[in-house]
Amino acid sequence: MEVASFAASAARVGRGTRSEVLGRRAALAVGHHFVANVGMDLLRAGGNAIDAGVGMVLAANVVEFTSCGFGGEVPTLIYSARERRVVAVNGNTRAARRAHPAWFRERGYRLIPPDGFLPAGVPAVPAAVVLMLRRYGALGFGEVARGAIELAEEGFPVDARWLTGVRAAERRFREEWPTSADLFLPGGRVPEVGEVWRNPALARTLRALVEAERAALARGADRDGALAAVHDYFYRGPIAAEICRYVGMTQVRDREGGFEAGLLVEEDFADYEARLEAPWSVDYRGYDVYKCGPWTQGPVMLQQLRLLEGFRLTELRHNTPEYLHLWLESAKLAHADKEKHYGDPDFVYVPRQGLLSREYAAQRAALIDRAHASRELRPGDPYPFDAAPESRPPDLHLGPIAPRAGDRGTTGIRVADAEGNMFSATPSGGWFMDSPIIPELGLVLGTRCQMFYLDEGHAKVLAPGKQPTTSLSSSLVTERGEPRCVFGMPGADRQDQGSLQFFLNVIDFGMGIQEALDAPRVWTSHFPSLFWPRQAFPARAHVERSFPPEITESLRRLGHEVVIEEPWTGDFTMVVMIQP
Known part of the structure; x- marks a missing residue:
C-alpha cells in the first residue's frame, strides 16, 4: 500500500505548488507543522490513524487557536479497518436547556449573536476525542494528549496568521475582555512573529484530564473505564462547574447589542455525549462518498x-x-x-x-x-x-435573507495508516476572537449556536438541547469497499x-x-x-x-x-x- 498526503495553499507555481508526499506506512495532512509533528510521533509510537488524529486535534487546539479550540466542535469521519466500515462521529455542540427563542426575543434579539457567551453550547471536542479513543484508538488519553500539553506548557513560536487573529481582537481584549488580554497580550503588547507563546492554564486543564485517567487505572479500571473517567471529569466534574460559574457571572457585550451572561448550567454538561452515527453517502462514478449527516452542511x-x-x-x-x-x-x-x-x-x-x-x-x-x-x-x-x-x-x-457578511476559517486533520484506517476531521469553534478566555481553564467556548434561527417553523429553530446545523464538513471516499481518500478544507x-x-x-x-x-x-x-x-x-x-x-x-x-x-x-x- 502506498499512502500520499497533500496540502494546497494559495501560492501557485506551474501546475503544482509542491511535490506530492508519498509514504509506505502512513501519511497525514494538517494545517500546521507542529500539529504534524505530534501526529507523526504518535504513529511512530505505535498509535493508529485515530490515535494520531485525536492527538493532532488536541495539538491544533493549542497552536491553531485562531481556527479551533478545546471548547469547540469536531465532526469526524472514520474508516475502521477492523470493522471495514465508515462511521460518523457526532462531535457537534448542543444548545443550553435555558436557550429558548422566547428568551432572546424578550430581550430584543433579532438573531442569536455571533460572539460572547450567548451562542455557546456544550463543548464537544473533549467528548468526541474520548469516544474515538474508546472505540477505535489503541493508546490512552495521556499518551495522545502529551504533545498538546507540551505545546501549551513549553510554548511555540507564533506565526503571522496567529498574530492576525490577535491584532483583529486586540481592541476588544483591552477594552472588554481582560482575561483574554492577560493571555494574548503578555506585558500589555502584541507579540511579534517568532515569539514563544504559552497557555499554562490549558496545559493544567489537559493534565487534570490525564490525571483522571491515571487515577481510574490505579483504582483498577480497564482502558475503557479510564477513558470514561476522562469524559466524566470534564462533563460531570470541576471543569464543567468552572465553565458554568464563570459564564454565569460574566456579562459580555455582543454584536446584536446585548450585554448578557451565558446560559449554560452544569446539567447541560452532565447530559452531553458525543455519538457514533451512520454517515450519509452516495455512489458517484464507482466511488462511495461519505459525509456526516444534516447536522452539518455535508x-x-x-x-x-x-x-x-x-x-x-x-x-x-x-x-x-x-x-x-x-x-x-x-x-x-x-x-x-x-x-x-x-x-x-x-x-x-x-x-x-x-x-x-x-x-x-x-x-x-x-x-x-x-x-x-x-x-x-x-x-x-x-x-x-x-x-x-x-x-x-x-x-x-x-x-430571512439579507446581504452576506464575511466568513471565518478553520483547520483540518486527515490521517491514514498502514492497516487502512482513515481519519477525517474538521475541528473548529472555540477560537479566541469571538469569546473571552475562561482564565482558570485556558479555553474559549464556541459560538456555533448562532446558526439557529429564532423563527418558529424553521428546521433550524433554536430549542434546548438541539444541535445547530454546523458548517463543518469532512469527506471520506471508498472504492468497492476499500478506503481511498480523506479530504476537506476550511472556509x-x-x-x-x-x-x-x-x-x-x-x-x-x-x-x-x-x-x-x-x-x-x-x-x-x-x-x-x-x-x-x-x-x-x-x-x-x-x-x-x-x-x-x-x-x-x-x-x-x-x-x-x-x-x-x-x-x-x-x-x-x-x-x-x-x-x-
Missing part, C-alpha cells in the same frame, strides 16, 4: 454530486464558462435544500432518501437554465421521493464547494492530486450563510483572480454577479489518499 456535496452525475462534465471541459455555470447553478439548488430541510434529526425529520434520490435530483436538475443564472432561492420538495413522505414537518419555511459556507471541485477535478477530469488542489476555484454566496447575520448575495459568483478574463466576462453575460477574489488564502485543502 450532505449538500452529496446532493450536488447527484445533480451533476447526469451531465457529461468532460464534454463541457474543465473550468469553461459552461461548466462553471452548471456547477454554480447546481450549488444554488443543493444549498437551498440545506437552508430549508437540514436540521437536527432528533428534532426534525430530514428526508434523507428523498434528498439523495436520483429521481429527485433529475427533477431538480431540470430547473437549471443553461443560459441564465438564477437569482432565486429554490428549495425543492423531496418528500414524494422519500420512504416516509408522511413525516413532512408542517409549515416548514425559509428564514465556512465554502467548505463543500471547494471540496467538491477538488473531487471532480480528480474523478471527472483525471487530474493528479496536486494539480486538482491547485486548480482555480469558484464559489457562490447566493444562499443564506450559516453564520450571523445569515446573509446572502443572490447570483453572486466569487471567481479566483487566476481565471482568464474571458471566463469571468462570460459568467457575467450569463447573469452571474462576479466578484474577483484572491486565491483561497488561509483555507488550506488537506488530502490523504491510499493508492491500491
